Amino acid sequence: MIVSVLITPGLSSTTTTFNVLQYGAVGNGQTNDSPAFMKAWKDACQSKSHISQLIIPSSRTFLLKPVTFTGPCKSNYTYIQLSGKIVAPRTKSEYKGFHTNTWLGFSFINGLIISGKGTIDGRGSAWWQQPCIGNAQTAGCRPPTALTFNRCYRFQLKGFTSINPARSHITLTGCKKGILSNLRLTAPGTSPNTDGIDISGSRSIQVLNSFIATGDDCIAISAGSSMVKISGITCGPGHGISIGSLGASGETDTVEDVHVKNCTLTETLTGVRIKTHQGGGGFARRITFEKIRFVRANNPIIIDQFYCPHSNDCRNQTQGIKVSDVTYKGIVGTSLMEKAINLSCDQNVGCSNIVLDHVYIKPAVAGQKVFSFCNNAHGRATHTKPAVNCLLR
Numbered sequence: 293m294i295v296s297v298l299i300t301p302g303l304s305s306t307t308t309t310f311n312v313l314q315y316g317a318v319g320n321g322q323t324n325d326s327p328a329f330m331k332a333w334k335d336a337c338q339s340k341s342h343i344s345q346l347i348i349p350s351s352r353t354f355l356l357k358p359v360t361f362t363g364p365c366k367s368n369y370t371y372i373q374l375s376g377k378i379v380a381p382r383t384k385s386e387y388k389g390f391h392t393n394t395w396l397g398f399s400f401i402n403g404l405i406i407s408g409k410g411t412i413d414g415r416g417s418a419w420w421q422q423p424c425i426g427n428a429q430t431a432g433c434r435p436p437t438a439l440t441f442n443r444c445y446r447f448q449l450k451g452f453t454s455i456n457p458a459r460s461h462i463t464l465t466g467c468k469k470g471i472l473s474n475l476r477l478t479a480p481g482t483s484p485n486t487d488g489i490d491i492s493g494s495r496s497i498q499v500l501n502s503f504i505a506t507g508d509d510c511i512a513i514s515a516g517s518s519m520v521k522i523s524g525i526t527c528g529p530g531h532g533i534s535i536g537s538l539g540a541s542g543e544t545d546t547v548e549d550v551h552v553k554n555c556t557l558t559e560t561l562t563g564v565r566i567k568t569h570q571g572g573g574g575f576a577r578r579i580t581f582e583k584i585r586f587v588r589a590n591n592p593i594i595i596d597q598f599y600c601p602h603s604n605d606c607r608n609q610t611q612g613i614k615v616s617d618v619t620y621k622g623i624v625g626t627s628l629m630e631k632a633i634n635l636s637c638d639q640n641v642g643c644s645n646i647v648l649d650h651v652y653i654k655p656a657v658a659g660q661k662v663f664s665f666c667n668n669a670h671g672r673a674t675h676t677k678p679a680v681n682c683l684l685r
Protein backbone atom coordinates (compact mmCIF):
# COMPACT_ATOMS: atom_id res chain seq x y z
CA MET A 293 0.00 0.00 0.00
CA ILE A 294 1.10 3.50 -0.88
CA VAL A 295 -0.12 4.73 2.50
CA SER A 296 2.79 2.95 4.15
CA VAL A 297 5.09 5.75 3.12
CA LEU A 298 3.15 8.03 5.45
CA ILE A 299 5.27 8.41 8.52
CA THR A 300 5.51 10.71 11.46
CA PRO A 301 8.94 12.28 11.39
CA GLY A 302 10.73 12.98 14.62
CA LEU A 303 9.04 10.30 16.65
CA SER A 304 11.44 7.55 15.78
CA SER A 305 14.50 7.22 17.96
CA THR A 306 16.45 6.35 14.84
CA THR A 307 16.13 9.70 13.10
CA THR A 308 19.43 11.34 12.24
CA THR A 309 19.50 14.92 11.01
CA PHE A 310 21.87 16.64 8.63
CA ASN A 311 21.60 20.40 8.27
CA VAL A 312 22.98 21.90 5.07
CA LEU A 313 24.38 24.82 7.10
CA GLN A 314 26.67 22.39 8.92
CA TYR A 315 28.06 21.43 5.53
CA GLY A 316 29.00 24.98 4.60
CA ALA A 317 25.88 26.11 2.78
CA VAL A 318 25.67 29.90 3.01
CA GLY A 319 22.09 30.60 2.02
CA ASN A 320 22.66 34.19 0.94
CA GLY A 321 21.21 33.66 -2.53
CA GLN A 322 24.61 34.46 -4.11
CA THR A 323 27.01 31.66 -3.23
CA ASN A 324 26.68 28.40 -5.11
CA ASP A 325 25.51 26.05 -2.37
CA SER A 326 25.45 22.93 -4.56
CA PRO A 327 28.71 21.47 -3.17
CA ALA A 328 27.44 21.82 0.43
CA PHE A 329 24.11 20.25 -0.49
CA MET A 330 25.89 17.36 -2.19
CA LYS A 331 28.04 16.69 0.87
CA ALA A 332 25.04 16.82 3.19
CA TRP A 333 23.10 14.55 0.84
CA LYS A 334 25.93 12.05 0.74
CA ASP A 335 25.98 11.72 4.52
CA ALA A 336 22.19 11.63 4.84
CA CYS A 337 21.92 9.01 2.14
CA GLN A 338 24.65 6.85 3.67
CA SER A 339 23.24 7.06 7.18
CA LYS A 340 21.93 3.73 8.40
CA SER A 341 19.25 5.22 10.64
CA HIS A 342 15.63 4.40 9.91
CA ILE A 343 14.95 8.00 8.91
CA SER A 344 17.69 10.33 7.89
CA GLN A 345 16.65 13.90 7.67
CA LEU A 346 18.25 16.58 5.51
CA ILE A 347 17.34 20.02 6.80
CA ILE A 348 17.06 23.03 4.50
CA PRO A 349 16.34 25.75 7.04
CA SER A 350 13.91 28.62 6.71
CA SER A 351 14.80 32.31 6.34
CA ARG A 352 17.59 31.50 3.92
CA THR A 353 17.86 31.44 0.13
CA PHE A 354 20.10 28.77 -1.32
CA LEU A 355 21.42 29.16 -4.85
CA LEU A 356 21.92 25.78 -6.49
CA LYS A 357 23.50 25.03 -9.84
CA PRO A 358 22.18 21.89 -11.53
CA VAL A 359 22.57 18.92 -9.16
CA THR A 360 21.37 15.35 -8.98
CA PHE A 361 20.75 13.65 -5.65
CA THR A 362 21.35 9.99 -6.27
CA GLY A 363 20.45 6.86 -4.31
CA PRO A 364 20.02 4.16 -3.35
CA CYS A 365 20.29 5.30 0.25
CA LYS A 366 20.96 3.17 3.32
CA SER A 367 18.23 4.79 5.41
CA ASN A 368 14.69 3.50 4.94
CA TYR A 369 13.42 7.03 4.52
CA THR A 370 15.44 9.98 3.36
CA TYR A 371 13.46 12.97 4.47
CA ILE A 372 14.26 16.38 3.02
CA GLN A 373 12.78 19.03 5.29
CA LEU A 374 12.36 21.94 2.90
CA SER A 375 11.70 25.09 4.90
CA GLY A 376 13.88 27.63 3.12
CA LYS A 377 14.03 28.86 -0.43
CA ILE A 378 16.04 27.31 -3.25
CA VAL A 379 16.76 29.38 -6.35
CA ALA A 380 18.19 28.51 -9.76
CA PRO A 381 20.92 30.45 -11.57
CA ARG A 382 19.56 33.64 -13.07
CA THR A 383 21.20 33.31 -16.48
CA LYS A 384 21.42 30.57 -19.07
CA SER A 385 25.22 30.85 -19.23
CA GLU A 386 25.46 29.52 -15.67
CA TYR A 387 24.13 26.21 -16.99
CA LYS A 388 27.07 25.86 -19.37
CA GLY A 389 28.95 22.62 -18.92
CA PHE A 390 26.02 20.81 -17.32
CA HIS A 391 24.80 18.10 -19.63
CA THR A 392 21.39 17.81 -18.15
CA ASN A 393 17.89 18.80 -18.94
CA THR A 394 16.96 19.19 -15.33
CA TRP A 395 17.94 21.63 -12.63
CA LEU A 396 17.33 19.50 -9.52
CA GLY A 397 17.40 15.74 -10.09
CA PHE A 398 16.55 12.86 -7.75
CA SER A 399 17.48 9.41 -8.99
CA PHE A 400 17.27 5.83 -7.79
CA ILE A 401 16.02 6.69 -4.31
CA ASN A 402 13.76 4.46 -2.21
CA GLY A 403 11.74 6.16 0.51
CA LEU A 404 12.37 9.77 -0.47
CA ILE A 405 10.21 12.38 1.25
CA ILE A 406 10.40 16.07 0.44
CA SER A 407 8.14 18.04 2.71
CA GLY A 408 7.86 21.55 4.03
CA LYS A 409 6.63 25.03 3.34
CA GLY A 410 9.69 26.05 1.34
CA THR A 411 9.83 27.43 -2.18
CA ILE A 412 11.73 26.33 -5.26
CA ASP A 413 12.25 29.10 -7.78
CA GLY A 414 13.44 27.96 -11.22
CA ARG A 415 13.92 31.57 -12.42
CA GLY A 416 12.78 30.45 -15.83
CA SER A 417 12.07 33.81 -17.45
CA ALA A 418 15.48 33.95 -19.15
CA TRP A 419 14.55 30.71 -20.91
CA TRP A 420 10.99 31.62 -21.80
CA GLN A 421 12.07 34.67 -23.79
CA GLN A 422 13.83 32.45 -26.32
CA PRO A 423 11.90 29.23 -26.43
CA CYS A 424 13.80 26.93 -28.72
CA ILE A 425 10.91 25.35 -30.51
CA GLY A 426 12.12 23.09 -33.30
CA ASN A 427 15.79 22.95 -32.27
CA ALA A 428 15.50 21.72 -28.71
CA GLN A 429 18.79 19.83 -28.91
CA THR A 430 20.91 22.89 -29.58
CA ALA A 431 23.28 23.70 -26.72
CA GLY A 432 22.01 26.44 -24.44
CA CYS A 433 18.62 25.82 -25.88
CA ARG A 434 17.26 23.10 -23.64
CA PRO A 435 15.27 24.64 -20.84
CA PRO A 436 15.69 22.48 -17.73
CA THR A 437 12.80 20.99 -15.79
CA ALA A 438 12.89 22.25 -12.20
CA LEU A 439 12.52 18.90 -10.39
CA THR A 440 13.04 15.52 -12.02
CA PHE A 441 12.43 12.25 -10.19
CA ASN A 442 13.91 9.30 -11.99
CA ARG A 443 13.32 5.75 -10.79
CA CYS A 444 12.23 6.76 -7.34
CA TYR A 445 10.23 4.23 -5.37
CA ARG A 446 7.98 4.85 -2.34
CA PHE A 447 8.17 8.61 -2.27
CA GLN A 448 6.23 11.61 -1.09
CA LEU A 449 6.35 15.25 -2.16
CA LYS A 450 4.35 17.44 0.14
CA GLY A 451 3.50 21.03 0.95
CA PHE A 452 6.11 22.99 -0.95
CA THR A 453 5.82 25.61 -3.68
CA SER A 454 7.49 25.67 -7.07
CA ILE A 455 7.51 28.87 -9.07
CA ASN A 456 8.66 29.84 -12.55
CA PRO A 457 10.48 26.77 -13.85
CA ALA A 458 12.36 27.04 -17.16
CA ARG A 459 10.37 24.03 -18.37
CA SER A 460 8.12 21.69 -16.35
CA HIS A 461 7.80 22.07 -12.59
CA ILE A 462 7.96 18.34 -11.77
CA THR A 463 8.73 15.34 -13.97
CA LEU A 464 8.42 11.71 -12.88
CA THR A 465 10.08 9.07 -15.02
CA GLY A 466 10.14 5.38 -14.17
CA CYS A 467 8.84 5.98 -10.65
CA LYS A 468 6.58 3.81 -8.49
CA LYS A 469 4.39 4.35 -5.44
CA GLY A 470 4.45 8.10 -5.05
CA ILE A 471 2.13 10.58 -3.37
CA LEU A 472 2.31 14.23 -4.34
CA SER A 473 0.09 16.40 -2.17
CA ASN A 474 -0.60 19.95 -1.09
CA LEU A 475 1.77 21.34 -3.69
CA ARG A 476 1.55 24.80 -5.15
CA LEU A 477 2.97 25.09 -8.66
CA THR A 478 2.79 28.46 -10.35
CA ALA A 479 4.11 30.22 -13.45
CA PRO A 480 2.59 32.81 -15.78
CA GLY A 481 -0.10 31.50 -18.14
CA THR A 482 2.04 32.75 -21.01
CA SER A 483 5.25 30.87 -20.04
CA PRO A 484 6.02 28.21 -22.68
CA ASN A 485 6.14 24.49 -21.82
CA THR A 486 5.84 24.98 -18.08
CA ASP A 487 3.84 21.82 -17.38
CA GLY A 488 2.86 21.33 -13.76
CA ILE A 489 3.46 17.61 -13.30
CA ASP A 490 4.61 15.24 -16.06
CA ILE A 491 4.20 11.57 -15.33
CA SER A 492 5.77 9.03 -17.66
CA GLY A 493 6.75 5.40 -17.32
CA SER A 494 5.42 5.48 -13.77
CA ARG A 495 3.03 3.34 -11.77
CA SER A 496 0.92 3.87 -8.64
CA ILE A 497 1.14 7.62 -8.46
CA GLN A 498 -1.30 9.86 -6.60
CA VAL A 499 -1.52 13.60 -7.04
CA LEU A 500 -3.76 15.13 -4.40
CA ASN A 501 -5.09 18.49 -3.22
CA SER A 502 -2.77 20.76 -5.12
CA PHE A 503 -2.97 24.14 -6.79
CA ILE A 504 -1.51 24.45 -10.27
CA ALA A 505 -1.50 27.66 -12.32
CA THR A 506 0.95 27.48 -15.18
CA GLY A 507 1.63 27.92 -18.91
CA ASP A 508 1.06 24.40 -20.24
CA ASP A 509 -0.60 21.19 -19.04
CA CYS A 510 -1.36 21.24 -15.31
CA ILE A 511 -0.84 17.48 -15.30
CA ALA A 512 0.26 15.36 -18.26
CA ILE A 513 0.22 11.58 -18.08
CA SER A 514 2.23 10.01 -20.83
CA ALA A 515 3.69 6.80 -22.17
CA GLY A 516 4.12 3.83 -19.88
CA SER A 517 2.05 5.14 -16.98
CA SER A 518 -0.56 3.18 -15.07
CA MET A 519 -2.54 3.37 -11.84
CA VAL A 520 -2.53 7.13 -11.61
CA LYS A 521 -4.99 8.83 -9.29
CA ILE A 522 -5.54 12.56 -9.42
CA SER A 523 -7.86 14.27 -6.98
CA GLY A 524 -8.52 17.68 -5.51
CA ILE A 525 -6.60 19.63 -8.14
CA THR A 526 -7.33 23.26 -8.86
CA CYS A 527 -5.95 24.06 -12.31
CA GLY A 528 -5.80 27.31 -14.24
CA PRO A 529 -4.41 29.07 -16.02
CA GLY A 530 -2.93 26.14 -17.91
CA HIS A 531 -3.84 23.61 -20.56
CA GLY A 532 -5.79 21.33 -18.24
CA ILE A 533 -5.21 17.67 -17.51
CA SER A 534 -3.93 15.61 -20.42
CA ILE A 535 -3.31 12.02 -21.28
CA GLY A 536 -0.55 11.99 -23.89
CA SER A 537 0.41 12.88 -26.36
CA LEU A 538 0.96 9.24 -27.24
CA GLY A 539 2.37 7.56 -30.32
CA ALA A 540 4.58 10.33 -31.66
CA SER A 541 6.90 9.19 -34.46
CA GLY A 542 5.12 5.87 -34.74
CA GLU A 543 5.98 4.77 -31.19
CA THR A 544 4.04 2.14 -29.27
CA ASP A 545 2.77 3.77 -26.09
CA THR A 546 0.40 2.65 -23.37
CA VAL A 547 -1.46 4.39 -20.56
CA GLU A 548 -4.03 2.66 -18.38
CA ASP A 549 -6.01 2.99 -15.17
CA VAL A 550 -6.08 6.72 -14.71
CA HIS A 551 -8.67 8.23 -12.39
CA VAL A 552 -9.19 11.96 -12.23
CA LYS A 553 -11.66 13.10 -9.61
CA ASN A 554 -12.87 16.23 -7.82
CA CYS A 555 -10.91 18.75 -9.88
CA THR A 556 -11.71 22.34 -10.85
CA LEU A 557 -10.35 23.74 -14.10
CA THR A 558 -10.63 27.48 -14.48
CA GLU A 559 -10.10 29.28 -17.79
CA THR A 560 -7.85 26.55 -19.07
CA LEU A 561 -7.02 26.31 -22.78
CA THR A 562 -8.27 22.74 -22.89
CA GLY A 563 -9.97 20.82 -20.12
CA VAL A 564 -9.54 17.08 -19.88
CA ARG A 565 -7.89 15.79 -23.01
CA ILE A 566 -6.64 12.56 -24.52
CA LYS A 567 -4.32 13.17 -27.47
CA THR A 568 -2.75 10.57 -29.72
CA HIS A 569 -0.80 10.77 -32.96
CA GLN A 570 -1.58 8.98 -36.16
CA GLY A 571 0.68 6.03 -36.90
CA GLY A 572 1.64 4.89 -33.40
CA GLY A 573 0.61 1.70 -31.64
CA GLY A 574 -0.64 0.81 -28.15
CA PHE A 575 -3.55 2.06 -26.12
CA ALA A 576 -5.04 4.55 -23.67
CA ARG A 577 -7.67 2.69 -21.65
CA ARG A 578 -9.62 2.57 -18.42
CA ILE A 579 -9.60 6.31 -17.86
CA THR A 580 -12.17 8.02 -15.65
CA PHE A 581 -12.96 11.68 -15.20
CA GLU A 582 -15.35 12.16 -12.33
CA LYS A 583 -16.73 15.19 -10.47
CA ILE A 584 -14.93 17.72 -12.65
CA ARG A 585 -15.94 21.36 -12.63
CA PHE A 586 -15.10 23.66 -15.53
CA VAL A 587 -15.14 27.41 -15.08
CA ARG A 588 -14.96 29.17 -18.44
CA ALA A 589 -12.72 26.44 -19.89
CA ASN A 590 -11.94 26.79 -23.60
CA ASN A 591 -12.40 23.21 -24.80
CA PRO A 592 -13.64 21.20 -21.84
CA ILE A 593 -13.67 17.63 -23.20
CA ILE A 594 -11.43 16.41 -26.01
CA ILE A 595 -10.38 13.09 -27.44
CA ASP A 596 -8.10 13.76 -30.39
CA GLN A 597 -6.68 10.83 -32.33
CA PHE A 598 -5.23 13.18 -34.95
CA TYR A 599 -2.91 15.12 -32.66
CA CYS A 600 -0.15 16.67 -34.71
CA PRO A 601 1.20 19.90 -33.22
CA HIS A 602 4.40 20.86 -35.02
CA SER A 603 5.04 18.10 -37.50
CA ASN A 604 4.69 18.75 -41.20
CA ASP A 605 3.65 15.15 -41.79
CA CYS A 606 0.13 14.95 -40.44
CA ARG A 607 -1.16 12.32 -42.84
CA ASN A 608 -3.86 9.93 -41.72
CA GLN A 609 -2.43 6.43 -41.23
CA THR A 610 -3.87 2.98 -40.72
CA GLN A 611 -2.20 2.50 -37.33
CA GLY A 612 -2.88 4.45 -34.17
CA ILE A 613 -3.36 4.31 -30.43
CA LYS A 614 -6.56 2.57 -29.39
CA VAL A 615 -8.67 4.62 -26.96
CA SER A 616 -11.15 2.62 -24.91
CA ASP A 617 -13.10 2.49 -21.66
CA VAL A 618 -13.12 6.20 -21.02
CA THR A 619 -15.76 7.48 -18.61
CA TYR A 620 -16.84 11.07 -17.96
CA LYS A 621 -19.19 11.19 -15.02
CA GLY A 622 -20.60 14.04 -12.99
CA ILE A 623 -19.08 16.84 -15.02
CA VAL A 624 -20.46 20.37 -14.85
CA GLY A 625 -19.40 23.83 -15.85
CA THR A 626 -19.02 26.38 -18.57
CA SER A 627 -17.20 26.52 -21.88
CA LEU A 628 -15.83 29.61 -23.58
CA MET A 629 -15.78 27.85 -26.94
CA GLU A 630 -18.91 26.64 -28.66
CA LYS A 631 -17.39 23.21 -29.20
CA ALA A 632 -17.61 21.96 -25.62
CA ILE A 633 -17.10 18.28 -26.40
CA ASN A 634 -14.93 17.03 -29.27
CA LEU A 635 -14.54 13.27 -29.66
CA SER A 636 -12.41 13.09 -32.76
CA CYS A 637 -11.49 9.46 -33.42
CA ASP A 638 -10.09 7.86 -36.55
CA GLN A 639 -11.91 5.28 -38.59
CA ASN A 640 -9.33 2.50 -38.22
CA VAL A 641 -8.54 2.15 -34.52
CA GLY A 642 -11.26 4.42 -33.22
CA CYS A 643 -12.53 4.92 -29.69
CA SER A 644 -14.68 2.34 -27.94
CA ASN A 645 -16.75 2.23 -24.78
CA ILE A 646 -16.71 5.98 -24.33
CA VAL A 647 -19.25 6.69 -21.61
CA LEU A 648 -20.66 10.07 -20.67
CA ASP A 649 -23.06 10.23 -17.77
CA HIS A 650 -24.36 13.38 -16.11
CA VAL A 651 -22.23 15.71 -18.16
CA TYR A 652 -23.68 19.22 -18.33
CA ILE A 653 -21.67 21.93 -20.01
CA LYS A 654 -23.18 25.35 -20.56
CA PRO A 655 -21.91 28.35 -22.49
CA ALA A 656 -19.76 30.71 -20.42
CA VAL A 657 -21.29 33.67 -22.20
CA ALA A 658 -25.04 34.14 -21.98
CA GLY A 659 -26.75 33.82 -25.33
CA GLN A 660 -23.97 31.69 -26.82
CA LYS A 661 -24.45 28.06 -27.77
CA VAL A 662 -22.42 24.95 -27.06
CA PHE A 663 -22.30 21.80 -29.14
CA SER A 664 -20.57 18.44 -29.37
CA PHE A 665 -18.52 17.16 -32.26
CA CYS A 666 -18.13 13.46 -32.58
CA ASN A 667 -16.47 11.21 -35.13
CA ASN A 668 -15.95 7.42 -34.92
CA ALA A 669 -16.51 7.34 -31.16
CA HIS A 670 -18.50 4.41 -29.82
CA GLY A 671 -20.21 4.13 -26.48
CA ARG A 672 -23.05 5.72 -24.58
CA ALA A 673 -24.10 9.16 -23.40
CA THR A 674 -26.79 9.54 -20.76
CA HIS A 675 -27.96 12.72 -19.02
CA THR A 676 -25.57 14.71 -21.15
CA LYS A 677 -25.81 18.20 -22.61
CA PRO A 678 -24.82 19.19 -25.25
CA ALA A 679 -25.98 15.90 -26.77
CA VAL A 680 -23.31 13.69 -28.32
CA ASN A 681 -24.83 12.35 -31.50
CA CYS A 682 -22.52 9.47 -32.37
CA LEU A 683 -22.97 7.76 -28.99
CA LEU A 684 -25.96 5.65 -28.00
CA ARG A 685 -28.50 7.19 -25.70
Ligand SMILES: *[C@@H]1O[C@H](CO)[C@@H](O)[C@H](O)[C@H]1NC(C)=O
Pocket residue numbers: 306340341342343366367368
Ligand atom coordinates in the same frame (compact mmCIF):
# COMPACT_ATOMS: atom_id res chain seq x y z
C1 LIG B 1 14.17 -0.74 7.14
O1 LIG B 1 12.97 -1.46 7.07
C2 LIG B 1 13.16 -2.84 7.14
C3 LIG B 1 11.82 -3.50 6.88
O2 LIG B 1 10.75 -2.73 7.35
C4 LIG B 1 13.76 -3.21 8.47
O3 LIG B 1 13.97 -4.59 8.53
C5 LIG B 1 15.08 -2.49 8.61
O4 LIG B 1 15.62 -2.72 9.87
C6 LIG B 1 14.90 -1.01 8.41
N1 LIG B 1 16.20 -0.37 8.38
C7 LIG B 1 16.51 0.62 9.18
C8 LIG B 1 17.84 1.20 8.94
O5 LIG B 1 15.75 1.05 10.04
Ligand SMILES: *[C@@H]1O[C@H](CO)[C@@H](O)[C@H](O)[C@H]1NC(C)=O
Pocket residue numbers: 501523524525526554555556
Ligand atom coordinates in the same frame (compact mmCIF):
# COMPACT_ATOMS: atom_id res chain seq x y z
C1 LIG C 1 -12.16 18.20 -3.43
O1 LIG C 1 -11.08 19.06 -3.75
C2 LIG C 1 -10.95 20.18 -2.90
C3 LIG C 1 -9.79 20.99 -3.41
O2 LIG C 1 -10.08 21.51 -4.67
C4 LIG C 1 -10.70 19.72 -1.48
O3 LIG C 1 -10.62 20.83 -0.64
C5 LIG C 1 -11.83 18.81 -1.04
O4 LIG C 1 -11.55 18.30 0.22
C6 LIG C 1 -12.00 17.65 -2.02
N1 LIG C 1 -13.17 16.86 -1.67
C7 LIG C 1 -13.12 15.53 -1.57
C8 LIG C 1 -14.41 14.87 -1.22
O5 LIG C 1 -12.11 14.90 -1.76
Ligand SMILES: *[C@@H]1O[C@H](CO)[C@@H](O)[C@H](O)[C@H]1NC(C)=O
Pocket residue numbers: 598606607608638639667
Ligand atom coordinates in the same frame (compact mmCIF):
# COMPACT_ATOMS: atom_id res chain seq x y z
C1 LIG D 1 -8.05 12.44 -41.38
O1 LIG D 1 -9.33 11.87 -41.17
C2 LIG D 1 -10.24 12.74 -40.54
C3 LIG D 1 -11.51 11.98 -40.16
O2 LIG D 1 -11.80 10.97 -41.07
C4 LIG D 1 -10.53 13.93 -41.42
O3 LIG D 1 -11.43 14.81 -40.79
C5 LIG D 1 -9.21 14.65 -41.66
O4 LIG D 1 -9.41 15.71 -42.56
C6 LIG D 1 -8.15 13.71 -42.21
N1 LIG D 1 -6.89 14.41 -42.17
C7 LIG D 1 -6.02 14.40 -43.20
C8 LIG D 1 -4.75 15.17 -43.01
O5 LIG D 1 -6.23 13.78 -44.22
Ligand SMILES: *[C@@H]1O[C@H](CO)[C@@H](O)[C@H](O)[C@H]1NC(C)=O
Pocket residue numbers: 596597598631634635636665
Ligand atom coordinates in the same frame (compact mmCIF):
# COMPACT_ATOMS: atom_id res chain seq x y z
C1 LIG E 1 -12.30 18.41 -33.20
O1 LIG E 1 -10.94 18.08 -33.11
C2 LIG E 1 -10.41 17.69 -34.36
C3 LIG E 1 -9.03 17.17 -34.09
O2 LIG E 1 -8.25 18.13 -33.47
C4 LIG E 1 -10.41 18.83 -35.30
O3 LIG E 1 -9.86 18.46 -36.54
C5 LIG E 1 -11.82 19.27 -35.50
O4 LIG E 1 -11.85 20.43 -36.27
C6 LIG E 1 -12.49 19.53 -34.16
N1 LIG E 1 -13.90 19.71 -34.38
C7 LIG E 1 -14.49 20.90 -34.39
C8 LIG E 1 -15.96 20.92 -34.66
O5 LIG E 1 -13.88 21.91 -34.14
